[in-house]
Amino acid sequence: MPTSSFEFAKAWIDHYKGWGDFVAAEMLTKDTVTWLSIWREGELIVAQGRARQGWTHGSRAVSGITGVTKVGVTFSSPELDRIAESTIRAVDPKPHGIYGVDLAYDAEGVPNPTEINISRFFTTILFFTEAGLNMPEIFANLALFGERPRLEKVRSPLKDGLMWLRGMDRAPMLCTEADLNSQIDYGRHS
Template structure:
C-alpha cells in the first residue's frame, strides 16, 4: 500500500487535505509537522515531527524521515515550507519520494507578493497599482498616488506568509509609518490601491501546462475578522460555490503570467475593484486552500485527483473541467465546531434552527 506524507499536519490547511485523502481510502496517510500539539490533533495515521522550515535543522531532519519512512508522495501546505523545501527538491527526490509541484522560480514569484504583482501587471492582467515601500518617501508618495476618496491605502507585507500578513487599510500616515516600523518592514511592505471587500478564489490543478480541474468559491466573510485590524484573517467563515466566465478567464491569465507551463496546484485569490472586475491579489502556489474539504464533501475531491495524477498518472473524468460543482453550495465554518455543507435554501427555510 502506498504512503502519502502531508506536511503541516494538524493545522487546518493540511487537515482538509488529509481528511479528503482518507475518504479515498487507498493509501496510508502520514502527517509531518513542526507543532507537537497540532500533530496530536491530526487525523493522519502516523505522525512525525520536523523542525520549522526556515531553520538549519529542517533539511537534515526531513531527509532523514524520508529515507527512513520511504513515503511515495510528499505534499506541503504552507508557503514557508513549500519555498524552503523546493530549494533542495533534488535531494528530496533522491530519497525516492514523488513531488507534484511547479518549478522553483514559479514558487519564488508566487510566495513573494510584489514579484507576483509585477508578473501579473507585465502580462496585462488588471491589478491594483502597487508601490514598493523602501523608505518614508515611498510611503508618502503612496498616499499621494494611491489613496481612495477616503484617503486610504492598503499596506501588506510582500514576504512569505499567509493570513493577510501585515495587512492594514489606513488613511493615517503616522499610523502607517509606525506599522511598518513595528514589522521592521522597510524594503518589504507594499502599498496598494484599495479594492472592495468582496473576494473570490479559483482553485486549480494543472499537469504539464494542461488544466485538469478548477473550481470557483466566493468568500462570505472571515472567521474572527472583527479581531483583525485589516478585517482579514485568512480563515474563511462561509464559502459558496459559484461560476463566472470572467473570473475563470482572469484566473487562467493570472496563472499563465507566472508560468508558461503550469504544473501542480494554483489557487488564484481575487478581490473586486469598484468597477466590478476581479483583480488577482496573489496565487497560493502548490497548496490547496484551507476549505478544500468543502469541495470534497460536495463531490469534488481535489486532493484525490492530485494524488491519483502524481502516483498513478490517473486523470479524472469530469462533467466539466471548470466549475464541475453546482453553484450556491455553502460551507459553514466556526472555531471548535464541525463544518457543515448546506444550501442557501436550507438556511433560509430554517432547516438548521
C-alpha cells in the same frame, strides 16, 4: 491596514518601523474569491471557484480579514476563469500540479489577483470533496496512474451556491442558502 489618512498611515509605519518594508496599494473591496486548480504539463485538468462571504474572527484584525474563511460559496465566472488562468500562466507558462489564486475585487467589480499558492490545497478543500469534487483524489489518481477525471465541466464543475460554514470548535457544515434559511427562526411561531 485600510486607511485614507496619510497621517494615520505614516504613524502606523513609524510605530512598526516599517519604512522600506511596508507597501502601499489601492484598497480593494472585501469581496474575495479563490480559484483552485490542478494542471498536468500545461493542460488544465479541473478548477473550481469559491467566493468568501465572511472571515472567522474578522473583527479582531485591523483589515477585517484573517485568512480563515468563515463562509465559502461555490462560484463560477468566465472572467474569474480567464484572470486566474492568466495569473498562473504569468508565473508558469506550463503549469504542472496544484495552483490556487486568491483575488479581491476592486471598486469597478474586477477581480485582482493578490496571491498564488502553488503545490498545496487550501484549508477548506474538504468543502469541495463533501460537495462532490474530490480534488485530492483527482490529483493522486492523475499523479500515480495518469487517470484523468470524468467531469461534465473542467471549470467549476460544482453548481454555484453551495455553502461551507466554518467556526471555531465545531465541525464545518455543507448546505445551501435555502437550507440555512429553513433552519433560522425569524420570530415566527406556529
